Amino acid sequence: MLRTRAGNPHSSTLAPSSAAVADRHGVQRDGDVAEKPGGRSPSAAGARGARRTDGAACAPDTAESGMHSASNSRPDACAMSDADLDMAFDSDYEHFMRVAHDDAFNRNEAQLIAEVAELTPGMRVLDAPCGYGRISLELARRGLRVHGVDRRPPLVESALADADRAGLSVSAEVADLRSFRSAEGFDAAVMWFTSFGYGSDEDSRAMLRNLRGALRPGGRLVIDTFNPMYQYARAHAQSPQFIVWPRVGSDLMLDRFTIEHDAERVLAQRTVVRDGEVRDFSWSLRILVPGEYRQWLADAGFVDVDFRGEQGGSFDWTKRRMIVIARTPETDERATPTLCGLR
Helix, strand or coil: CECCCCCCCCCHHHCCCCEEEECCCCCEEEECCCCCCCCCCHHHHCCCCCEEECECCCCCCCCCCCCCHHHHCCHHHHCCCHHHHHHHCCHHHHHHHHHHCCHHHHHHHHHHHHHHCCCCCCCEEEECCCCCCHHHHHHHHCCCEEEEEECCHHHHHHHHHHHHHHCCCEEEEECCCCCCCCCCCEEEEEECCCCCCCCCHHHHHHHHHHHHHHEEEEEEEEEEEECHHHHHHHHHHCCCEEEECCCECCEEEEEEEEEECCCCEEEEEEEEEECCEEEEEEEEEECCCHHHHHHHHHHCCCEEEEEECHHHCCCCCCCCEEEEEEECCCCCCCCCCCECCEC
8 A cells, every 4th residue: 555654754663772683594693773863764865866766564653653552462463464465475575585596695594494304305395485486496306395385476487487497396376375275285384584463363364374284194394483571571672663575776675674672563664775766664563472373373283392592403582583393294184084984
């Protein structure tokens, strides 16, 4: 949803005391202040001759947004619409992520996934959503049989084209995970790089149920996301946080995050400077703490829920990332009950 940005530039939600900057692999690190009170990001403001279009799907609880905590207190109050989701993961996303995530980074990610999901060559893996295929291709290079799913046709086309160029056997389809059905019996399903929680709670729960249905008995689900406890702790000290993604020539993408404790969502303002235009819009992500993940996954039919920190190590509130691992029961409890061996 596009909008014109207005209001008090000195609002506390617009004046961070520090920033997070992404290195060339898209990893957050402490950096210089990306924006000062009353000012704009130096990089974005310096794009001379740029034409601006402003937009937002949901803004933080500030005077400038006209939204109040009473309306934001519902988790779904700022859930992303399909149009918002398409905007967040359009061609700009692929344009910048291909630079932020180079081949070495993707190989390391795939190795981590293989370790935490206990993958071995020949296993069937569902990459959902697969995006432009960076994880799918690396898993395929490890001898895994990978099928990707994404609701964005251009991303699926990119994934298949890259697989063809690399001589890799990767299949992919355009599908919405909220309605996705598969009887393939995958050994594992992967939701990587903060791919879960953009829609309503029911949307997210439907995705978990559908992934459960796509896995074989004993199959594993792996979800990679930010650690909400770490982010909550940072939010007490500074608001908002920034990620400045690696430049692509003169193009720039910056994300500004605000965590509203009562809203149970992360609200993000994204600024994209590309080809002489500056575009602003918002997106949001549902916050789930470990206890909620356990409940949601149990409700979807998963068991043995576990949590890891970045690089698959031990998990606690100090870790930036959280890897959620769950599996389906070894015996498919959805099967028709039997009596004396007869159905």
